[in-house]
Amino acid sequence: MGELAKLTDTPARSLRYYEEQGLIEPHRLPNGYREYDDYLVDRVVQIRGLLDAGLPTRIIKQILPCLDKPRTIHFSDATPEMLSTLQRERDRMTRRIECLVRNRDAIDDYLSAVKALA
Incomplete structure (x- = not known):
């Protein structure tokens, strides 16, 4: 978590919050430590940009799939x-x-x- 926090200039507390909200999903190692994939660096930067733009996390969670390739958009939640x-x-x-x-x-x-x- 420390490395992701450093790479994205995001406090670890915020990363934990993003995880609680389902915005990011780290892998858990057998010892319980979180392991973050490289793509999460961009994802965290995108999340921060959307938060800075004023979007609430509940809406960010719904539009995050639009940022993925291939895109998976869930219209049922709209x-x-x-x-x-x-x-x-x-x-x-x-x-x-x-x-x-x-x-x-x-x-x-x-x-x-x-x-x-x-």
Whole structure:
């Protein structure tokens, strides 16, 4: 767990919580220690990004299969509330991305102007 925490810059406490919520599943060694597959590094980063975007873990658990290849999507769990929440969060993410792109472009313009003077 320590290595995964270090690789993902995620506290071990958070990793235990993700495990409790069914977001990640480590293998258990005969001595009870957790063993994490390499793919879980990306999975934890994705989970953190979705949490940072404001999605609750119950919805993250439902959309995680969409991140897998091949994809396994479970439509039976898609409630109107969940779909509405996902649409709202997607739209909020889109606005945030647009803002980040504008900010990046402004920084690029500033750097170009400063470098042209140098």
